[in-house]
Amino acid sequence: MAPSPMRCPECGGTMNQHAEKIVYGSHGARIDPDLGGVIEEMHACPQCGYVASRPAT
Amino acid sequence: MAEPRPLSIPVILGTARKGRMSAHAARLVHGELQKREGVSTELIDVGSLSHMLDDNGQGTGDPAFAASMNRADAIVLVAPEYNHAMPGLLKHVLDSCLQEYIHKAAGIVAVSAGPFGGTRVIETSLPVLRELGLVTIFWDVNFGSVDKVFDEKGALLDQSFIRRTGKFLGELIWMAKTLRYGRENIAV
Numbered sequence: 001m002a003p004s005p006m007r008c009p010e011c012g013g014t015m016n017q018h019a020e021k022i023v024y025g026s027h028g029a030r031i032d033p034d035l036g037g038v039i040e041e042m043h044a045c046p047q048c049g050y051v052a053s054r055p056a057t
Numbered sequence: 058m059a060e061p062r063p064l065s066i067p068v069i070l071g072t073a074r075k076g077r078m079s080a081h082a083a084r085l086v087h088g089e090l091q092k093r094e095g096v097s098t099e100l101i102d103v104g105s106l107s108h109m110l111d112d113n114g115q116g117t118g119d120p121a122f123a124a125s126m127n128r129a130d131a132i133v134l135v136a137p138e139y140n141h142a143m144p145g146l147l148k149h150v151l152d153s154c155l156q157e158y159i160h161k162a163a164g165i166v167a168v169s170a171g172p173f174g175g176t177r178v179i180e181t182s183l184p185v186l187r188e189l190g191l192v193t194i195f196w197d198v199n200f201g202s203v204d205k206v207f208d209e210k211g212a213l214l215d216q217s218f219i220r221r222t223g224k225f226l227g228e229l230i231w232m233a234k235t236l237r238y239g240r241e242n243i244a245v
Contacts, residue, residue: 018240019159021190025114042159042190044240049062051127051240053156 003057006043013047020056030055063097064233065128066090071136071147073104078203079168081211083135086166086198089222090133093230101125103150118153126157131233132191135166138178143185151189159190160240162232164225166198174199194232196225 006015019042022035030038039056068090070083083100090098106119116123126132136143163186167175179197186193198221200206206215213219 016241017244019190019245021155021159023115023155040156042156044160046241049065049128049130049237049241051156051159053159 006041006052006054008045008048008050009052010050011045011048013045015043015045015050015052017041017043021053060095060234060237063095064130064230064237065097065125066131066133066229066233067099067101067125067129068133068135069147069150070100070102070104071134071150072139072144073102073146074137074144077137078170078200078207079135079137081207081213082166082168082198082200082203084211085213085218086133086135086222086226089219089226093226096230099125103144103146106150108146108149113149113152115153115155118150122150123154123157126154129157129161130237131162131164131229132158133164133166133229134182134186135168136175136178136182137168138173138175141177142181143178148185151185155189160236161191162194162229162236163191164194164196164198164229166200166225168200168203170203172201174201192232192236194225194228196228198222198225 008015021040022037023040024037040053041056042053044051068087072079087100109117165179167178169175
């Protein structure tokens with residue numbers, strides 16, 4: 001099942017996921033074993049422009 | 058196409074060194090940006106931000122800087138060339154954010170006392186900006202022999218830099234609009 005769209009922390013609008021970015025560092029169990037880092041989803045709000053991220057599921 | 062909100066394009070003055078000539082370049086670019094319709098801008102001085110010196114990385118920086126980067130559609134880095142690279146303080150500040158930069162435009166204004174116009178700071182900054190998720194443009198502004206471009210009070214002595222800056226900003230704004238559309242409308 002696809003994850004639910006992210007809600008904008010600023011205005012409550014539905015955000016658009018526009019990127020995934022690998023982040024290297026000490027994130028323990030969240031490290032993707034194939035990629036060697038944590039995949040973060042990047043989201044932007046079409047209403048107010050706010051950007052936010054969350055760990056990929 | 059009309060933008061629903063003004064484009065936010067802050068100018069980051071990337072050095073805190075006393076007597077910095079880069080401040081003149083930053084004020085010039087900031088002033089030219091202020092003349093652009095549909096653009097909001099601010100001049101951010103890395104020397105006036107609060108810095109954590111016993112930690113670094115994402116989320117350790119000045120909250121006001123992070124908020125500015127979140128709002129930004131593009132950034133202008135005004136970077137002097139220190140030993141062929143950007144000042145360490147500028148790198149420290151840039152490293153304090155990540156998600157705020159993704160799919161946003163970046164342009165570099167390079168400043169040097171010598172004749173090469175900061176070309177080496179541009180070349181060494183490009184991989185850094187790419188890893189931060191920024192999209193660099195192919196126009197730069199090169200302030201070489203900067204003491205001949207501005208007088209001691211910051212007055213511009215070489216008017217060709219107005220046109221050069223205009224070309225740079227035109228490309229940056231195009232990229233900022235394009236990436237804003239992509240961020241907000243095109244899903245992965």
